[in-house]
Amino acid sequence: MSVNFKAFLKDVGKLLYLPAVFAFVTLPVIIYFKEWFALPPFALMAVVSFGVGQLLFQPVKSSQESAAGLSIIFVTVAWLLLPLFGIIAFYGTALAAPENTYPAVSVFLQPTNCFFESMSGFTGTGLTMVKNPSQLPYTLQWGRSFMEWIGGVGVIMLASMLLSFNHDKGKLYHAETRKWTIDDAPATATIKKIWWIYVAYTVASILTFYLAGMPFWEALNHGMTAIGTGGFSVTPRSFTDYSSLIKALAVVIMVVGAINFKAHYLLIFRRDIKSVLKQTQLRYFAALLVVALLTMVLIKPDTPFIDILFQVASALGTCGLNTAKLSTWAMAPLFLLVVLMLFGGNAGSTAGGIKTERVAWFTKGIWRGAKKAWLPEDEEPPLYFDQEAKKPKVTDRNIEQAAVIYFIWMATLTVGTLCLSVLVGDQYTFDQVVFDSASALSNVGLSSGLTGPDLPNSAKLLLTGLMWVGRLEVMAVVILLLSPLYIAKSHHPNT
Incomplete structure (x- = not known):
């Protein structure tokens, strides 16, 4: 299979128009808010990204469709490039903003902090270098929130609404590692439906917070x-510091965000609640949420129930908003x-995270393996998923994929935790290191008190x-790292 690098560069060039849209x-x-000092940095980000995009796009206008094998590489590069261009907005605003008016902005005078914040935003993680975000310029407050909103459904999803790519769109969404199929419609139609749902839920969430008593600016961002x-x-x-009502409403919104778009589509457009309830x-x-909630109530009986519910929903839904100082929590x-x-x-x-669909396949695979021990060798125990009996080949493939992702996820977490432990030394406990490593890899945003500007x-x-690798669900990065071997082999098939 030939590798069409010209078409690849053309698509990367198109993607770099996105920071201009963001600005x-x-x-x-x-x-x-009359924050005119923020105008030059955001304009510079737009000009630089658009200019680089034009340089990559223009020379190869006539390129044919890119090889399908480059889709994953394209997506991994995309998720690295956009946060890099985000550095311009953070660093430039920090240079231009009056520090006495916006004391928190000084943290972005260090480019490493800018890159961290930008990656955290675009990947929808939420770990931050900022101790008091209310002291940031409103422009950066909005910018951080908008980055996360885009990151929620993915930069490829947004780009595909605005631009056309040489890569097959279905392959791009698969490469972006989030399972977007909601019906049998073409990829473009699916994207439009998902965006309609997402925008509608966003407006509803903002209005819900505002009507519950949250100031409008906070309601907009939250x-x-x-x-x-x-x-x-x-x-x-x-x-x-919000009321119990607002916390409870936030739990509902976080849970809604963590539920698959196919379920939302079936409920909103087809009124098919039976199919939704069949989803394994x-x-x-739901079972994990209930069991974790009951368990947390038992091991933290002195914590208000609404705060326990909030933290459990935020962790499982990988939202990262919090109502507790987790640095004071015990190990359990x-x-x-x-x-x-x-x-x-x-x-x-x-x-984010490994995803409950894979957790379901993995646990069902273990149960299936245990049942096979009691059956004749030529007999396969049935496995039901979404209340349908699955063929053995389909079952084996899904169990294998779930097991592979689980293994490389845990391996990445182990290596990342050990490396982070060495880098921070004795300044933090090992459970804090494990917690923040898991939060970064699963794109959550909760912190045990480790993450901050004082880190090396x-x-x-x-x-x-870890945030970048986790947003791509590890496997895409593995493919990127192995791509030179594949490309070399494609040029020298007999070696």
């Missing part, structure tokens, strides 16, 4: 980050949150890398 959408915020299961906040203590991954998600409840963060929300939702730059870059 344009931020313009009304700059104008409304509505985007909650439904996008992001985690960035514009308040010093996230949701800690949705049933697993932190370990439970780590397990929930690793499991994550539904496949085909805005959530090497540790910040490691966590940034």
Whole structure:
């Protein structure tokens, strides 16, 4: 199979138009709050990204469709390039903003912090270098929230609404690692339906928070980050100081964001609640939520129920908003949150983690293997998924894929945790290191108190890398690293 690098570069060039769109959408915020100092940095980001995009795009206008094998590489590169261009907005605004008016912005005078924040935003993670986001310029408050909102459904999803790519769109969505299929419609039609649902839920979330008593600016930002299961906040203590009503509504919104878009489509457009209730991954998600909630109540009886519910939903839904200072929690409840963060929300939702669909296949595979021990060798025990009996070949393939992802996910977490432990030394406990490593890899955003501007730059870059790897669900990065071998072999097939 030939590798069409010209078409690949052409698509990368198109993708680099997105930071320009991002800057344009931020313009009304700059104008409304009269933060004119933020205009040059965002304009520079737009000009540089658009200019580089043009350089890559123009020379290869006549390229044919790119090889399908480059789709995954294209997506992995996309998720690395966009946060890099985001550095311009953070760093430039920090240079231009009056520090006495916006004291928190000084943290972005360090490029490593800018890269961390940008990656955390675009991947929908929510770990932050900012101790008090309310002291940031409104432009950056909005920018952080909008990054997470985009990251919720993915930059490829957004780009495909605005641009046409040489890569097959279906392959791109598969490469972006979130299962977006909601019916048998073509990829373009599926994208439009998902965006309609996502925008509608976002507006509903903003209005819900506002009507419940949250100030409009906070409702606007939290509505985007909650439904996008992001985690960035514009308040010093996230949701800690809000009423129980607002916390309860936030739990609902976070859970909605962690449920797959196919379920939302079936409910909204087809009124088919029976098909929704048949979804195995949705049933697993509900069961995990209930079991974790009851367990947390037992091991933290002194914590208010609404705060326990909030933290459990935020961890399992990989949202990252919080109502508690997790640095004061004991090892047992932190370990439970780590397990929930690793499991994550539904496949085909805005959530991160391994995904409950894979958890379901993996556990059903273990149960199936145990049952086979009691049956004749030529007899296969039936396996039901979404209340349908699956063929042995389909079953074996899905179980194998779930097991592979689980293995490389845990291997990545182990290596990342050990490396981070070495980099931070004795400054933090090992359970804090495990917690924040899992939070970064699963794109959650909850922190045990480790993540912050005082970390060594090497540790910040490691966590940034984990966020990138986790958003691509590890396997895409493995394919990227192995791609030189494949490309070399395609040019020399007999070697």
